[in-house]
Amino acid sequence: MTQRSIRWTKESVRGPELLQHLPSIVPQALNGIVPISATVMTLGIYVEAAHQSDWIQTAQQIAQTHPARILILSPAPSGRTEDRIDVDVHAAIEENRGPGRPPLLLSECLAMTLYGRIADYWLDWMQPLIRSDLPSYLWWLHAPPTERFRWDLLSNTFDSVIIDSQAFPLDHWLPLITASEDYGIGLMDLDWIRGAAFRHLLAESADDARALAILEEPDHVVVTSRETTRWPLPSSWLWLSWKLQWKLGLPPCHHPTIDVQHAHGTASVWQFSRGDQSLVLSDAGESWSLHLVENHAVIRAWEEPRWTSGTLDDLRRLLTEGPDLLYRETLQHSLLERTEPL
Amino acid sequence: METLMDNPLKEGLGERRRPEPFTFVIFGAAGDLAHRKLFPALYNLMVDNWLGGDCRIIGVARRPYDTDTFREDVRKAIVKYSRRKPESAVLDRLIANTSYLTADFNDAGQYGALKAVLTDPGQDFPKNHLFYLATPPSAYPIIAANLGAVGLARPDTPEHWVRIIVEKPFGHDLDSAVALNADLHHVFDESQIYRIDHYLGKETVQNILVFRFANGIFEPLWTRQYVDHVQITVAESLGVAGRGSYYDQAGALRDMVQNHMLQLVSLIAMEPPVAFEADAVRDEKVKVLRSIRPFSTRDVAEYTVRAQYEHGSVDGEIVPGYLDEPDIASDSRTESYVALRLLIDNWRWAGVPFYLRTGKRLAKRATEIAIQFKTAPHRFFRQTETPELSPNLLTLKIQPDEGISLRFGAKVPGPEIRVRTVNMEFLYGTSFAGTPPEAYERLLLDAMIGDSTLFTRKDEVEAAWTLVSSILHGWQRARGPIPTYESGSWGPDEADRLLQHDGFRWRRP
Structure with a gap:
């Protein structure tokens, strides 16, 4: 067996064009052979465009323990532009697995910079890219969302949201915590794993x-x-x-x-x-x-x-263990049922 | 100052699988098993933080080592056999907690020396004791009796524990297994005895329970109504490989069927246990063993096949026959291959044959359980290009290529109705990246925390030996030459006929 990476980049592509082209990127690199996908989850990450290359490396490290389709989305630096996407695809393939055995797609990372209005509709854009019927996680790295967030869209796109209540105080996450109960979104916290x-x-x-x-x-x-x-x-x-x-x-x-x-x-x-x-x-x-x-x-x-050593390790463990009922109960009893001001 | 009060902080907190401080005493610590399996397992448990710094290890063996030499040996063994490249900090911690005691297991006086070490206030060994018998089986009763004689078989206080792990083979027939159980029970309670079968520590074997009982889709099909027959294959491409003198005394039936393969049968055929707890799971496994129809002498002749390998070619190499292997008697009648048909007389499995085969020097190494389902009741496609349909087959691949595959028919693209067999496949190695723990890691940790679910209970061992002994008795009465098979093949023709008789054929793993 041998492992190889496939990379494909394209600038200024429109959404439908990209969606049409994505399924053929890996087969084209494999002379028309369609690989079996071994990915077991989708992980969405929304990051600054300036840090995208760092996140591609991080995504590849995550995929070593959790074979995944990882979607890295970044809004383009501000300025009015047409709706378009720059995309950088990295796929890890296992080949030469023996007679009659097709190659395996071990992981795929799709790093995308979104221009124009599509940057505002990033969550909608993620929907067709999520692997169906497998767990999907959104790692929320920014300031917590406000009450007016499209929770319905979020809950239809991702099963769970990963937060870090060490980075942003837990009370700032209250709209998300409330929505997680209302919309059935799993909530996972890196701070909880560290604790x-x-x-x-x-x-x-x-x-x-x-x-x-x-x-x-x-x-x-x-x-x-x-x-x-x-x-x-x-x-x-x-x-x-x-x-x-x-x-x-x-x-x-x-x-x-x-x-x-x-x-x-x-x-x-x-x-x-x-x-x-x-x-x-x-x-x-x-x-x-x-x-x-x-x-x-x-x-x-x-x-x-010490159970974990660093954020990446925290995330790997969190993805392995999945949502913890005790964490949910803690938030319910401590934050959602309180009547006195926090 | 522990009390039995309610501890609110433990409510809802996940199970903590970390052992209390304990002293691990390995008898036979200078041997192959300790070096290849036990020390690397301890090291990896420490890397994964399952073991704290309060695990102390004492190696006991006849070899006249001093502790420093033993430590160096252990370090080399871990570097050589660990599944992960050793980290020096963890390795140093493990080595620093390891010491050695030269002792002859047969010398009762030397158990006093062991006790003196374990209770020496200056050395401060943890008072929980886990004894591991990595010795020849003949030493088990002697070691157990001597531990009992010096008072090491019972904990000092009710807060502490003493456990003993016993390696296979656990007896060589029913009588010897019963006698060994009696010897151990003379000194230890059943709750203290952990009979290890490393097959049960394999992730893929444990997954049989998860696959069956954590998925709603399969269990309703897991009955005589839908299952046609079951084939369990444990094929090895290796020969007796340096184990000739042991193997020639044991043979494939004792070496593989009595323990590993009957464990697989139990896990596949058992009813859902009421809880995932040691006795609940083992109760159900024992019921399966007791439901297997006993073999009469005639049944042995009709439904079992034994054979020896002849020379041939395996993996591209020319290999000698069984009788030409080192340490094998030239007139040996020990089987290197066994195939048999089992019937399980219970409501779920009545009439569903379970075919087992295991052998050395077979075409390739593969351990698999294949559940063949009944064919579709109505041949809807008989007027088409594909009048015959292959039955669905669910294969649990234990090793290598660990995974699960489901065979089903799919339409070949085109204007005609042609059905071709295709596979849906799940592979452990790709869906769960990273190296899985070795079986010994899981089993040692379980023994350390007192979870005996994956260890064999007394009645389980005896039920397995009851079945196997009936076959052994039948074979003893049989006359005539033992069938042979060419090395590199899938076994003797007689094994093929065993299935043909029922209208089946062995699948090709």
Whole structure:
């Protein structure tokens, strides 16, 4: 077996022309042989045109673990122009698979720059390009959409939307979260995957009655992070607050009995204190650690290795695991059912 | 200070498949299995973060190594056999947690030394113990008894656990399997015993359950109403390859059918379990084994075929016959090939024959389960250019080319009605990119966390041996020469006749 890449580029092509030509790009490169497609999903990514080549590389890395049709759409730099598309197709093929066995189309990446009005109708343009009957994901890299977004179109095009609530605060995603419930769109969050070790460590520690007592009614919580403006792992914080019935919601957190503070430091640390006992959860680079401390002495420790290393790894894991019901329930209980202002 | 209180943080949280701190004691740690499979599996589990830093390993074997030499050996084995190129940081961590103890398994006094090491406060080994018997089977009862004698078969406290993994072959007939179970049970509870069959750790074998019970479309067809017959093939192109003395004592029936192939039969034929839990799944598998119609001596003659390979050409190489292989007696009657017909006497499968065949030096390496469906009831196309239609065939490809294919008829383009057989194919390697874990990785992890679903239970082993022993008894009574087949072929003519008798033919994998 051998692997090869096929590349095809064309500028200033109109939509119907491109749609007609797309199915023949790979067979033409294979002397008329139609390959079997091995792709198992469609992943849509909407990015700035200036960064498109970086995203093509990223798409190829994603396809190594998740054979996919990846659609990278970029609006052309502003300016009135006619409706047209520049397209750059990269396909990975496996050939010479034995007698009578056709080549396999392992992945395909379609990077498109949209000019004119079609840039405004990017979601419509994606519809005919989605692989039918297979999962489809839209990785939303920009500022969250507003309430007036065409949710009906989105829900008819993609099964799930991938967000990062670390990059944009969760309350900014409220229109999408609400729409995900109304329109049945799966919601997946890179921040939630990053918080897996956080959740598992705390859950593990809560089997110990001393740790659970601290978590259920802490006097003080101090959250330390590198960035002064961002709270680390906001979605997992919501989960903790919901499960322990703190009713704290998103930061800044005000509570009659729990004093919650945010501090600046070199690593992410959560310290939950009650009397002379505390639980200290730290993101220690390669792994996470959790210490049960009494009068400044560690009386029990837990450790969890880091689950993922970087955004690409987060995404791969997210695509493997799919939508998590617990995440959805967390958002429902913490954000959608709240009556008091966030 | 663990309590049994409700833990709100565990509600809805996915299952955590990470073991508690434990000490892994490998008997036979200097041997081939440990080097080729166990240490690479441990390494890959560590890479994938299934193992924390609190897994300590003690290798036990007769060879007079010191720990440093053993560690170097383990490092080389992982570099050579790991499915992934080793990362030095993880490898160093694994090696640092590995130590060695020279001990003769037969020497009862040396188990005290093992206990002293495990309980030495200075070394602080985790108190959960997982023993792995990567030794010749004759050592299993001895090791188990000695572990029991020094008090290592039971945990120190109710919070800790002790488990033992036993490799195949688990007995060489029903009596020896029953005796071995009794020996192990003398010391360990059934819940502590993990009888490994590495076939069950294969992703494609586990997928049989997912395929059947996670898809609504297939299960209604999975009955005598729609299934014509089932063929299970485990074909090897290799010969006895350095295992002559073992293989000549075992033969294909014991080596492949008693364990791997009957596991495949169970998974294909079982009823849906009430839950994906160890005993629920194994209960259903045992029911299948117990439903297989026993072989009378006459049945053995009629519905089983055994054979030995002759010289021939495999994969373009000239190879010797079975009797000319090293360590094989020149008058050996051990079978290198077996084919048999099974009938499962239950509501779902009554009248549906299951044909099994396995052999060495066959035309190619292939493990497949083919479910042939009944042909369309009305020959609607009999007036056309294609009067005969091929039956639909669903093939689960276990290895190589792991995947699933469905054969069906499609119209050949043109003005006439011609039907040609085509395949719809799913391939693991392309739909799920990346290297899948080795069977031993999955099975070791399961034993570490105490999930015995993919391990063979006592009654399962004994039910399988009951069937296999009845065939062995029939063969012992048979006189005359054993059929032969040419190396590189698909087996003896007698095997073809076994199917022809029922109006079928073996498919070509």
